[in-house]
Amino acid sequence: MKMKKLFALVLSIMMLCSATAALADHLLVATEATFPPYEYYDGEVIVGIDWEIADAIAKKLGYEGAQMVDMPFDNIIASVSEGKAHIAMAGLTASAERMNNVYFSFPYATGVQVIIVKEGSSITCVDDLFTCNPTIGVQMATTGDIYAGLDFEDEGLGKVSRFASGVDAVEALKNNKVDCVIIDNEPAKAYVANNEGLVILDTVYAEEDYAIAVAKDNVELLGKVTAALQDLIADGTVQSIIDKYISAE
Numbered sequence: 001m002k003m004k005k006l007f008a009l010v011l012s013i014m015m016l017c018s019a020t021a022a023l024a025d026h027l028l029v030a031t032e033a034t035f036p037p038y039e040y041y042d043g044e045v046i047v048g049i050d051w052e053i054a055d056a057i058a059k060k061l062g063y064e065g066a067q068m069v070d071m072p073f074d075n076i077i078a079s080v081s082e083g084k085a086h087i088a089m090a091g092l093t094a095s096a097e098r099m100n101n102v103y104f105s106f107p108y109a110t111g112v113q114v115i116i117v118k119e120g121s122s123i124t125c126v127d128d129l130f131t132c133n134p135t136i137g138v139q140m141a142t143t144g145d146i147y148a149g150l151d152f153e154d155e156g157l158g159k160v161s162r163f164a165s166g167v168d169a170v171e172a173l174k175n176n177k178v179d180c181v182i183i184d185n186e187p188a189k190a191y192v193a194n195n196e197g198l199v200i201l202d203t204v205y206a207e208e209d210y211a212i213a214v215a216k217d218n219v220e221l222l223g224k225v226t227a228a229l230q231d232l233i234a235d236g237t238v239q240s241i242i243d244k245y246i247s248a249e
Helices: 002-024 049-060 073-081 143-153 166-174 185-194 219-234 237-245
Strands: 026-031 039-042 045-047 065-070 102-104 109-118 135-139 159-163 180-184 198-200 206-210 213-215
Touching (some): 026 073, 045 049, 049 065, 049 219, 049 237, 109 166, 109 185, 135 143, 135 166, 166 180, 166 198, 180 185, 185 198, 219 237
Antiparallel strands (some): 039 045, 109 180, 109 198
Protein backbone atom coordinates (compact mmCIF):
# COMPACT_ATOMS: atom_id res chain seq x y z
CA MET A 1 0.00 0.00 0.00
CA LYS A 2 2.82 2.38 0.93
CA MET A 3 4.64 1.55 -2.32
CA LYS A 4 1.53 2.43 -4.33
CA LYS A 5 1.27 5.79 -2.55
CA LEU A 6 4.97 6.44 -3.10
CA PHE A 7 4.66 5.58 -6.79
CA ALA A 8 1.66 7.90 -7.14
CA LEU A 9 3.57 10.71 -5.43
CA VAL A 10 6.61 10.24 -7.66
CA LEU A 11 4.38 10.17 -10.75
CA SER A 12 2.66 13.39 -9.69
CA ILE A 13 6.01 15.12 -9.14
CA MET A 14 7.26 13.94 -12.53
CA MET A 15 4.13 15.26 -14.25
CA LEU A 16 4.44 18.61 -12.45
CA CYS A 17 8.10 18.92 -13.39
CA SER A 18 7.32 18.01 -16.98
CA ALA A 19 4.57 20.65 -17.18
CA THR A 20 6.83 23.27 -15.56
CA ALA A 21 9.66 22.47 -17.97
CA ALA A 22 7.32 22.72 -20.95
CA LEU A 23 6.08 26.11 -19.70
CA ALA A 24 9.66 27.30 -19.21
CA ASP A 25 10.30 26.67 -22.93
CA HIS A 26 7.66 29.21 -23.88
CA LEU A 27 7.43 32.98 -23.74
CA LEU A 28 4.51 33.61 -21.37
CA VAL A 29 2.19 36.32 -22.68
CA ALA A 30 -0.47 37.90 -20.46
CA THR A 31 -3.64 38.66 -22.42
CA GLU A 32 -7.43 38.83 -22.25
CA ALA A 33 -8.83 36.65 -24.99
CA THR A 34 -12.12 38.35 -25.85
CA PHE A 35 -10.57 40.94 -28.15
CA PRO A 36 -10.89 39.66 -31.74
CA PRO A 37 -8.98 39.68 -34.01
CA TYR A 38 -6.05 40.40 -31.68
CA GLU A 39 -6.75 37.55 -29.25
CA TYR A 40 -9.72 35.22 -29.10
CA TYR A 41 -10.56 31.55 -28.68
CA ASP A 42 -10.77 29.14 -31.59
CA GLY A 43 -12.19 26.17 -29.72
CA GLU A 44 -9.92 25.83 -26.68
CA VAL A 45 -6.93 27.56 -28.27
CA ILE A 46 -6.15 31.29 -28.19
CA VAL A 47 -5.38 32.65 -31.64
CA GLY A 48 -5.17 36.07 -33.29
CA ILE A 49 -2.81 38.85 -34.30
CA ASP A 50 -1.12 39.21 -30.92
CA TRP A 51 -0.58 35.46 -30.55
CA GLU A 52 1.03 35.17 -33.98
CA ILE A 53 3.32 38.16 -33.41
CA ALA A 54 4.21 36.93 -29.91
CA ASP A 55 4.95 33.46 -31.26
CA ALA A 56 7.24 34.89 -33.95
CA ILE A 57 9.05 36.99 -31.33
CA ALA A 58 9.37 33.99 -29.00
CA LYS A 59 11.00 31.87 -31.69
CA LYS A 60 13.44 34.65 -32.53
CA LEU A 61 14.42 34.71 -28.85
CA GLY A 62 15.04 30.95 -28.74
CA TYR A 63 11.79 29.80 -27.13
CA GLU A 64 9.67 27.00 -28.58
CA GLY A 65 6.91 29.53 -29.01
CA ALA A 66 4.50 31.81 -27.17
CA GLN A 67 2.08 30.65 -24.49
CA MET A 68 -0.89 32.97 -24.05
CA VAL A 69 -2.12 33.29 -20.44
CA ASP A 70 -5.76 34.43 -20.39
CA MET A 71 -6.84 36.64 -17.46
CA PRO A 72 -9.10 39.61 -16.64
CA PHE A 73 -7.88 42.69 -18.49
CA ASP A 74 -7.32 44.72 -15.34
CA ASN A 75 -4.88 42.04 -14.04
CA ILE A 76 -2.60 42.10 -17.08
CA ILE A 77 -0.19 44.89 -16.14
CA ALA A 78 0.18 43.57 -12.59
CA SER A 79 0.92 40.04 -13.84
CA VAL A 80 3.83 41.36 -15.91
CA SER A 81 5.20 43.71 -13.27
CA GLU A 82 5.05 40.86 -10.71
CA GLY A 83 6.85 38.41 -13.01
CA LYS A 84 3.91 36.08 -13.58
CA ALA A 85 4.25 36.57 -17.35
CA HIS A 86 7.19 37.64 -19.48
CA ILE A 87 5.29 40.18 -21.58
CA ALA A 88 1.75 41.42 -22.19
CA MET A 89 -0.02 41.76 -25.52
CA ALA A 90 -3.71 42.58 -25.40
CA GLY A 91 -4.30 45.58 -27.62
CA LEU A 92 -2.40 47.63 -25.03
CA THR A 93 -1.79 51.35 -25.40
CA ALA A 94 1.22 52.86 -23.64
CA SER A 95 -0.79 55.15 -21.36
CA ALA A 96 0.89 57.28 -18.68
CA GLU A 97 -0.83 55.28 -15.93
CA ARG A 98 0.43 51.95 -17.27
CA MET A 99 3.95 53.31 -17.72
CA ASN A 100 4.14 53.77 -13.96
CA ASN A 101 4.39 49.98 -13.70
CA VAL A 102 5.80 48.64 -16.99
CA TYR A 103 7.89 49.64 -19.97
CA PHE A 104 6.56 49.42 -23.52
CA SER A 105 8.09 48.51 -26.85
CA PHE A 106 7.50 50.80 -29.81
CA PRO A 107 4.09 50.32 -31.48
CA TYR A 108 3.32 47.40 -33.78
CA ALA A 109 -0.32 48.18 -34.69
CA THR A 110 -2.79 51.06 -34.69
CA GLY A 111 -6.19 50.86 -33.05
CA VAL A 112 -9.27 53.06 -33.29
CA GLN A 113 -11.77 53.55 -30.50
CA VAL A 114 -15.34 53.64 -31.81
CA ILE A 115 -18.86 53.90 -30.45
CA ILE A 116 -21.47 51.13 -30.68
CA VAL A 117 -25.14 52.09 -30.37
CA LYS A 118 -28.50 50.50 -31.06
CA GLU A 119 -30.04 51.11 -34.46
CA GLY A 120 -32.19 54.24 -34.30
CA SER A 121 -30.28 55.70 -31.35
CA SER A 122 -30.39 59.47 -30.88
CA ILE A 123 -26.60 59.29 -30.55
CA THR A 124 -25.44 59.65 -34.16
CA CYS A 125 -21.91 61.05 -33.73
CA VAL A 126 -19.27 61.62 -31.06
CA ASP A 127 -20.44 65.20 -30.46
CA ASP A 128 -23.88 63.94 -29.40
CA LEU A 129 -22.31 62.24 -26.38
CA PHE A 130 -21.31 65.59 -24.92
CA THR A 131 -24.86 66.93 -24.90
CA CYS A 132 -27.08 64.00 -23.87
CA ASN A 133 -25.63 62.97 -20.47
CA PRO A 134 -25.16 59.33 -21.61
CA THR A 135 -24.44 56.14 -19.70
CA ILE A 136 -21.40 54.72 -21.47
CA GLY A 137 -20.40 51.07 -21.32
CA VAL A 138 -16.68 50.21 -21.35
CA GLN A 139 -14.42 47.29 -20.56
CA MET A 140 -12.75 47.94 -17.22
CA ALA A 141 -9.15 49.30 -17.32
CA THR A 142 -9.09 49.69 -21.12
CA THR A 143 -8.23 52.96 -22.82
CA GLY A 144 -11.93 53.28 -23.64
CA ASP A 145 -12.51 53.29 -19.89
CA ILE A 146 -9.75 55.86 -19.35
CA TYR A 147 -10.92 58.20 -22.12
CA ALA A 148 -14.59 58.00 -21.17
CA GLY A 149 -13.72 58.63 -17.54
CA LEU A 150 -11.74 61.76 -18.40
CA ASP A 151 -14.14 63.13 -21.01
CA PHE A 152 -17.50 62.40 -19.38
CA GLU A 153 -17.29 61.15 -15.80
CA ASP A 154 -14.71 63.68 -14.57
CA GLU A 155 -16.47 66.53 -16.37
CA GLY A 156 -19.93 65.62 -15.11
CA LEU A 157 -21.16 65.02 -18.66
CA GLY A 158 -22.21 61.40 -18.27
CA LYS A 159 -21.87 58.13 -16.39
CA VAL A 160 -19.38 55.35 -17.15
CA SER A 161 -20.44 51.75 -16.48
CA ARG A 162 -17.46 49.40 -16.30
CA PHE A 163 -17.65 45.71 -17.27
CA ALA A 164 -15.27 42.77 -17.04
CA SER A 165 -15.29 42.25 -20.82
CA GLY A 166 -16.40 43.85 -24.04
CA VAL A 167 -18.98 41.09 -24.38
CA ASP A 168 -20.56 42.12 -21.07
CA ALA A 169 -20.61 45.79 -22.12
CA VAL A 170 -22.36 44.90 -25.39
CA GLU A 171 -24.90 42.77 -23.52
CA ALA A 172 -25.64 45.76 -21.31
CA LEU A 173 -26.27 47.86 -24.42
CA LYS A 174 -28.63 45.24 -25.84
CA ASN A 175 -30.52 45.22 -22.55
CA ASN A 176 -30.79 49.04 -22.41
CA LYS A 177 -28.53 49.34 -19.36
CA VAL A 178 -26.16 51.68 -21.21
CA ASP A 179 -26.69 54.09 -24.11
CA CYS A 180 -23.55 53.15 -26.01
CA VAL A 181 -20.28 51.23 -25.78
CA ILE A 182 -16.81 52.66 -26.44
CA ILE A 183 -14.39 49.99 -27.62
CA ASP A 184 -11.71 49.19 -30.21
CA ASN A 185 -12.95 49.09 -33.81
CA GLU A 186 -11.92 45.50 -34.61
CA PRO A 187 -13.73 43.74 -31.76
CA ALA A 188 -16.57 46.23 -32.27
CA LYS A 189 -17.02 44.93 -35.82
CA ALA A 190 -17.17 41.36 -34.50
CA TYR A 191 -19.71 42.25 -31.79
CA VAL A 192 -21.95 44.10 -34.25
CA ALA A 193 -21.76 41.26 -36.77
CA ASN A 194 -22.91 38.81 -34.08
CA ASN A 195 -25.63 40.97 -32.55
CA GLU A 196 -28.52 42.14 -34.71
CA GLY A 197 -29.71 45.70 -34.16
CA LEU A 198 -26.33 47.22 -33.25
CA VAL A 199 -24.29 49.65 -35.35
CA ILE A 200 -20.93 51.43 -35.18
CA LEU A 201 -21.02 55.20 -35.55
CA ASP A 202 -19.11 56.59 -38.53
CA THR A 203 -17.14 59.08 -36.45
CA VAL A 204 -14.01 57.88 -34.62
CA TYR A 205 -13.77 58.53 -30.88
CA ALA A 206 -9.96 58.16 -30.52
CA GLU A 207 -6.90 56.70 -32.22
CA GLU A 208 -4.08 54.86 -30.44
CA ASP A 209 -1.05 52.64 -30.97
CA TYR A 210 -0.62 49.14 -29.53
CA ALA A 211 2.67 48.08 -27.92
CA ILE A 212 4.16 45.22 -25.87
CA ALA A 213 4.49 45.62 -22.10
CA VAL A 214 7.51 44.32 -20.16
CA ALA A 215 8.31 44.60 -16.44
CA LYS A 216 10.44 47.59 -15.45
CA ASP A 217 12.99 45.32 -13.74
CA ASN A 218 13.53 43.34 -16.97
CA VAL A 219 15.16 45.90 -19.26
CA GLU A 220 17.22 43.14 -20.88
CA LEU A 221 14.08 41.35 -22.05
CA LEU A 222 12.58 44.65 -23.23
CA GLY A 223 15.64 45.18 -25.44
CA LYS A 224 15.45 41.66 -26.89
CA VAL A 225 11.71 41.83 -27.51
CA THR A 226 11.99 45.26 -29.12
CA ALA A 227 14.85 44.13 -31.38
CA ALA A 228 12.91 41.02 -32.44
CA LEU A 229 9.79 43.10 -33.07
CA GLN A 230 11.81 45.57 -35.14
CA ASP A 231 13.13 42.72 -37.31
CA LEU A 232 9.63 41.32 -37.79
CA ILE A 233 8.30 44.72 -38.82
CA ALA A 234 11.22 45.30 -41.19
CA ASP A 235 10.84 41.95 -42.98
CA GLY A 236 7.07 42.36 -43.37
CA THR A 237 6.05 39.59 -40.97
CA VAL A 238 4.00 41.83 -38.67
CA GLN A 239 2.11 43.45 -41.53
CA SER A 240 1.40 40.07 -43.14
CA ILE A 241 -0.06 38.82 -39.83
CA ILE A 242 -2.24 41.93 -39.48
CA ASP A 243 -3.38 41.65 -43.11
CA LYS A 244 -4.36 38.01 -42.49
CA TYR A 245 -6.94 39.12 -39.91
CA ILE A 246 -7.85 42.66 -40.96
CA SER A 247 -8.72 43.40 -44.56
CA ALA A 248 -7.67 46.76 -46.02
CA GLU A 249 -10.52 49.25 -46.13
